[in-house]
Amino acid sequence: MAHMFSAGSRQVMSQAISGPIWPQYDFTVGAMLLLVCLSACVALAAGGGALDCPGGHRYSARGTAYYPADNPLEGGFVDMRGARLRTLQQFLAGSASYVSVAMDNHAGIAYGTSICIPEMNQRYNKHIVFKVVDTGSAFFGKGHSRIDICVSSQANSYDSTINGHLTLVFP
Incomplete structure (x- = not known):
């Protein structure tokens, strides 16, 4: 044991601890860690990681936008229970904890149900919390196939991601 510390050589220490295969094992572990890190970076760059919507039920829907207006x-300016509408722009600016959305209130979706929309997360490079808090006559009988996302103005309602095919992920 004393010669292991006095030699100061990693080779001698490795052989004393684990035998001659330790340096090869050390290289293999390092290479594996590098591959794992690179894979994680590629997944994040491709929109994965925190922008994904894990688990739950997935539905394909047509998206549209609406904005608070009289x-x-x-x-109007309030949801179906009288709470003020929260817009996507308010959420992105950090002044709202979620974005109001309207859907079919006869589809068994409880008021306040959170929804994850991967296309929106990827568009804005941020995990966005959407909550079903509103409805309207355009949604009756549409089930999970239609969603209206609250934005701050008419100009913002023309967003091509919102007005396209969206994947709705429910918890």
């Missing part, structure tokens, strides 16, 4: 088409 007119019959947009429906």
